[in-house]
Amino acid sequence: MKNPCIICVAITGSVPKKANNPAVPVTISEQIESTHAAFEAGASIAHCHVRNDDETPTSDPEKFARLKEGLEKHCPGMIIQLSTGGRSGAGNERGGMLPLRPDMASLSVGSNNFPTRVYENPPDLVNWLASEMKTYDVKPEIEAFDLSHIVQATRMQADGRLNGPLYVQFVMGVKNAMPVDKEIFDFYIKTLNRLAPDALWCGAGVGPGQIMVNEWSIAAGGHTRT
Amino acid sequence: MKNPCIICVAITGSVPKKANNPAVPVTISEQIESTHAAFEAGASIAHCHVRNDDETPTSDPEKFARLKEGLEKHCPGMIIQLSTGGRSGAGNERGGMLPLRPDMASLSVGSNNFPTRVYENPPDLVNWLASEMKTYDVKPEIEAFDLSHIVQATRMQADGRLNGPLYVQFVMGVKNAMPVDKEIFDFYIKTLNRLAPDALWCGAGVGPGQIMVNEWSIAAGGHTRT
Ligand SMILES: [Zn+2]
Ligand SMILES: [Zn+2]
Ligand SMILES: [Zn+2]
Ligand SMILES: [Zn+2]
Numbered sequence: 001m002k003n004p005c006i007i008c009v010a011i012t013g014s015v016p017k018k019a020n021n022p023a024v025p026v027t028i029s030e031q032i033e034s035t036h037a038a039f040e041a042g043a044s045i046a047h048c049h050v051r052n053d054d055e056t057p058t059s060d061p062e063k064f065a066r067l068k069e070g071l072e073k074h075c076p077g078m079i080i081q082l083s084t085g086g087r088s089g090a091g092n093e094r095g096g097m098l099p100l101r102p103d104m105a106s107l108s109v110g111s112n113n114f115p116t117r118v119y120e121n122p123p124d125l126v127n128w129l130a131s132e133m134k135t136y137d138v139k140p141e142i143e144a145f146d147l148s149h150i151v152q153a154t155r156m157q158a159d160g161r162l163n164g165p166l167y168v169q170f171v172m173g174v175k176n177a178m179p180v181d182k183e184i185f186d187f188y189i190k191t192l193n194r195l196a197p198d199a200l201w202c203g204a205g206v207g208p209g210q211i212m213v214n215e216w217s218i219a220a221g222g223h224t225r226t
Numbered sequence: 227m228k229n230p231c232i233i234c235v236a237i238t239g240s241v242p243k244k245a246n247n248p249a250v251p252v253t254i255s256e257q258i259e260s261t262h263a264a265f266e267a268g269a270s271i272a273h274c275h276v277r278n279d280d281e282t283p284t285s286d287p288e289k290f291a292r293l294k295e296g297l298e299k300h301c302p303g304m305i306i307q308l309s310t311g312g313r314s315g316a317g318n319e320r321g322g323m324l325p326l327r328p329d330m331a332s333l334s335v336g337s338n339n340f341p342t343r344v345y346e347n348p349p350d351l352v353n354w355l356a357s358e359m360k361t362y363d364v365k366p367e368i369e370a371f372d373l374s375h376i377v378q379a380t381r382m383q384a385d386g387r388l389n390g391p392l393y394v395q396f397v398m399g400v401k402n403a404m405p406v407d408k409e410i411f412d413f414y415i416k417t418l419n420r421l422a423p424d425a426l427w428c429g430a431g432v433g434p435g436q437i438m439v440n441e442w443s444i445a446a447g448g449h450t451r452t
Contacts, residue, residue, distance in 0.1 A: 110402070111337050111339050111344045112372070113337050113347070113352075115349070116348075116350075118347070120344045121344070122342075122343055122344050123339055123341070123402050146336075146372040147372060148338065148339075148372045148373070151404065151405060151410075152402065176336070176378065177336075177374050178373070178374045183417070184373065191410070
C-alpha cells in the first residue's frame, strides 16, 4: 500500500460528559488508557481536548502537558494533536498550550455558525495562532467547517503564514454549518487539489454522519477522523 | 427575452464615506436622487443602507422610513430592499425597520470572517429576522458569503422558516471570506439548483471583482448586483 490511511482518534472532544456517555474518557488517566487502546487498534494521531474536574472543557496548558507526557510514554510514536478550538477557551488562551511543542494542533481559519452560537475565529486570532505554530514548530490541522476555510488556508500557505504541505480536515454534520453531503465533499477535495496540489486532507463526520464520512474518505484515498 | 436580468443597485453601502469617494450618496436626498438615476438606467432593485449625520452606518427605522417614502415617490415600481446587515447595528436593532414592510430585506443566515472581524449572525438572530420577514411580508435576499449559507437557506425553506422561492445572492471578493472564483461560482449555482430548484440567484463581486461577477452572472442567466 503506497499511501496508508491515517486515522485520527478524537478521544474526548469538548462537549460530551459522563452523563451523556459513561465511556467518554475525561480524566487524564482515562484519556491515556483510551488513547492507548485506539493506538493499539491502528490510530496514529490523537486529537486531544482536556477537561476541568467538573468535566467542562478547558485550555489549561498544565493539563495538556500532563496528557502529552502520558501519551508519549504509553503510545510511543503516536502523533499528538492538541485542540486550540473555541469551546475550551477564549482569545489567546486558546493557544496557551502551543509552547509545549505538540506534533500538531488544530487551527480554525474562519468563522461559522454552530448549533446555538457563532464559532468565532477573528482574523487577528487566526494569524496569531498560526504564527505561534510556526514559532513552536507545530503542524496545524486546518479545521474546515465551510468552503471558504479551505480557500483561506491555501492563501495563508501562499503568503507564508502557514508552512506547506497543508493538512486540512473537512468537518461535516455540524448543525447550522455544513451538512454531510457527498457532492460538497467531492468539491472540497477538488478545490483543495486545485489550490494546493501538495495538500493532504482528512474527512470528519460529526454525529450520525461519522461512518459515512469515514467511508467516503477512505474510498477517495484521504485520511479520516474517528 | 424570456428571463430578464434583474439589476440590483447598492447605492451607498455601509462602509465608504465622502472622503473615500465624494460621489457616494450619504444624505437621504442624495440617496433618492442617485437611486432615481440608477432606476432610469435600468436597475429594478434598490439595496439600501442609511447613515448618521457623521456618515457612520445606522439601522435607524426613522431614516429608513424617510428613504423608503422618497424612493416610492421618485422611483415608482422600483423594488425597495433594506439592509439588515451587521455593520449598521447589533442584535435585534438590525431588524427594527422590518415593520416598514419594504418589498425586500437582506438576510444573512450564517457567520463568516470579514477583513478585520467576525461577521456575527448567531442562529437565534437569524431565526428572529426570518420570522419578522414572514410577519411583515418582506421577501428576503439571502446573502451567501460561503457555501454553507446557501445550504442553510434551503434548509430554512424546507422547514418553513423561509418562504420559497428563495432569492440568494452569492457574495464574492470579501477578504477572509470567499474570493472571486469561477469554479466556486459555478458550484454555487449547481448546489442551489440541486437543493432548491425553484430558487433565483444574483451574483455580487465586491471591489475589483465586481464587473467580472456581473459578467459571469449575466452569462449564466442569473441576476446581478452593481
Ligand atoms: Zn476537537
Ligand atoms: Zn497504556
Ligand atoms: Zn448592503
Ligand atoms: Zn428624482
